[in-house]
Amino acid sequence: MTPTRDAILEHLQQMLRELASDWDLGEAITPDTLLFSQLGFQSLDIVVLGTALQERYEREMPFAELFANIGQRQVRDLSVGELAEFVKEHVGVSATP
Amino acid sequence: MGARVVVIGLDGATFSVLDPLMQAGVMPRLRDFVESGVRAELKSIVPALTPPAWTSLMTGRTPGRHGVFDFFRKDSPRSQHIRFQTSADIGCETLWTLADRAGLRSTVLNFPLTFPVPRIDGYVVAGGWMPWRQLRLGCHPPGLYDRLAALSGFNPRELAMDMTHEEKALEGCKQEEYDGWIDLHIRRERQWARVAAHLMCKDATDLVAVLFDGVDKLQHLCWRFIDPALEHGVTSDWERAIRDRCLDYFRELDAILAELIFLAGDEANIVVVSDHGFGSQIRTFFVNAWLEQRGYLGWVDGCASHVNDSQVLGMARLAKHVYELDWQRTKAYAPMPSGNGIHIVRADQDHPGGVTDAEYEAFRERLIGELVAVEDPVSGDRVVARVWKREEIFDGPYLELAPDLTLELTDGGLVSILGSEAVVQPRPHATGTHRPYGIFAARGPRFRRGVRVPALSILNVAPLVLYSLGLPVPSGLDGELPFETLREGTLLAHPVRYADQAEETVPHSVPAGPELSAEAEMEIMKRLRALGYVE
Structure with missing residues (x-):
């Protein structure tokens, strides 16, 4: 069954909460939390997080395209909610053309 | 137990x-x-x-x-x-x-x-x-x-x-x-x-x-x-x-x-x-700079990263070749300093300057001959000890992912992927490299x-x-x-x-998605550069 956006968001927040607890991050993880500026992610972290999400949802997702789109913004960052939305868009899509 | x-x-x-x-x-x-x-x-x-x-x-x-x-x-x-x-x-x-x-x-x-x-x-x-x-x-x-x-x-x-x-x-x-x-x-x-x-x-x-x-x-x-x-x-x-x-x-x-x-x-x-194992590396061979001098590689204007105080091999330039190289003029390049591999660009719609199938073998032989002739300008020693064609050292289902050529340098070292006026430079002191x-x-x-x-x-x-x-x-x-x-x-x-032969696992643990076109890939890489993601 295809997971809902809320279920994906909840999973993502829970995963990031667990990870952030290992860094002694004082802030709560919300849908508005920004990965680069607030969580201090670097490019390698994004690669690993993307790999983990692909494994979890058994689906290859165009993460490079996602981050390319962010690059066109004034504020080059990505929120937890946006990431959940991105995953939602692709978990329901057939993998093979 | x-x-x-x-x-x-x-x-x-x-x-x-x-x-x-x-x-x-x-x-x-x-x-x-x-x-x-x-x-x-x-x-x-x-x-x-x-x-x-x-x-x-x-x-x-x-x-x-x-x-x-x-x-x-x-x-x-x-x-x-x-x-x-x-x-x-x-x-x-x-x-x-x-x-x-x-x-x-x-x-x-x-x-x-x-x-x-x-x-x-x-x-x-x-x-x-x-x-x-x-x-x-x-x-x-x-x-x-x-x-x-x-x-x-x-x-x-x-x-x-x-x-x-x-x-x-x-x-x-x-x-x-x-x-x-x-x-x-x-x-x-x-x-x-x-x-x-x-x-x-x-x-x-x-x-x-x-x-x-x-x-x-x-x-x-x-x-x-x-x-x-x-x-x-x-x-x-x-x-x-x-x-x-x-x-x-x-x-x-x-x-x-x-x-x-x-x-x-x-x-x-x-x-x-x-x-x-390990041994000494005494010089640096700037392989992309050498390819440029031979007319096999072109940089986008102003894009070539050069050796400086903080980089010799170009570890921080990984993946940047995608937008730093002029693909209209590039026939061969080294994307990474780690494996001493040279990839040959194959001609297609997006790479008109690449090497056609008919030219491939002769081009590869020419590259090998020119590479083994590279000399250290100070000592006169050969810089490249040997060049392997990929099928000489690899076989199996992943052969096509391997570099077209793999170099063994005479000092056992790693190549640099950076730009440089001099294609061979001595190191101020010996560094360690693989053997x-x-x-x-x-x-x-x-x-x-x-x-x-x-x-x-x-x-x-x-x-x-x-x-x-x-x-x-x-x-x-x-x-x-x-x-x-x-x-x-x-x-x-x-x-x-x-x-009996071990059952092969599927190479990818997640289903493969649709492939992007070369044009789309290029556009994405340009945007990634703007983001600073491809660092």
Whole structure:
């Protein structure tokens, strides 16, 4: 069954909460939390997080395209909610053309 | 019952360094281990590089058959884009997946390409490119990270990868940073040892495999203080102090080995191995600059990154070739400094300046001939010892992902992918770089004692470990069981069993998505550059 956006968001927040607890991050993880500026992610972290999400949802997702789109913004960052939305868009899509 | 087999990896360890340290009393426990077991040099694969070499060791297969040629891999055979390798890129069984399928349990610590973690029965803490912020995701089974976090002194920042520290090994660092950098690696090895000891004491698995990578890092950066042949150059107080800190590292490593060997017990078969050896690099060959001078490569105006105080090889320029190179004018390029590989651009709609199928063979031959003629302008020595065509050193289903050409430099060094006016430059002092021959030492009930045997292949290790675990050796492996390491009577008591070729795993653990067009890929890379993501 295809997971809902809320279920994906909840999973993502829970995963990031667990990870952030290992860094002694004082802030709560919300849908508005920004990965680069607030969580201090670097490019390698994004690669690993993307790999983990692909494994979890058994689906290859165009993460490079996602981050390319962010690059066109004034504020080059990505929120937890946006990431959940991105995953939602692709978990329901057939993998093979 | 303790582990049946313990594999201790020392990344980049070489007897040319360890023998003098053992003789000088810096590593007395390793000396006792080596002298009371069987030892040999261990020939690596080509390229003698950490990801493909360890993958060959843990699969018993050559790169063309396991699919790992470098730290990064091309998206597809004709793509110019490269991406990080993951465990999903290993296209065959590993020691631990084979053990798992046979009902045995494994503990696997700090090996490259173990993320996403294999869901085996046992324990995995991913190594290689695992960033510290997400080390929890690299731990298996669930709950393991919390167990480890409760250990005294546990610090994920020091246990896992930090790119700013990693780059220093290859690109160098300021004089005042050496001491702290060496200390970091001493602390890191202690952390991995603590994790290994904890798991071995609390829940010993049939196979324990733990990798210590500080040897490689120290030898890259501190080779002139470590190599016995260069000891005469250690003259200043600072140089002597750094050499002493390097020796402290090896003393600490010796103590760690002693602890793990003790915990393994007398009934365990223990194998100490490295993925490649080490030697000096005395000059830098700027291969992309050379290709440019020959008219085979073009930079986008103003894009060529040049050698400077903080970069020699171009580790920080990885993946930037995609937008730094002018693909209308580029026929050949080196995307990475690590594997000494040159890729030939094949002509198509997006690469009109590339090499057509009809031209390919003649172009490759011409490149080889010109490369082996490159001379050091100071000494007149040849710079390139040998150039391999990919089919000369690789075969198997992943052949098309390999570089078209792989260089062996006469000083054994790595190429630089940066731009440069001079294509060959001497190094101000020798740095450490990989060599083909690493180490093998084994001790335990199945091994001969106190003997030295001729060099083994790194491909021999997987069948040896499987045999020592009591498992059948798959017939499809590229390496054979090294009978010369086994004690007399071992084969009679424990006959070798062979199994049909191991069932190939699917190379990708997730379904492949639709492929992007070359145009779309290029657009994405341009945008990634704007973001700073492709760094």
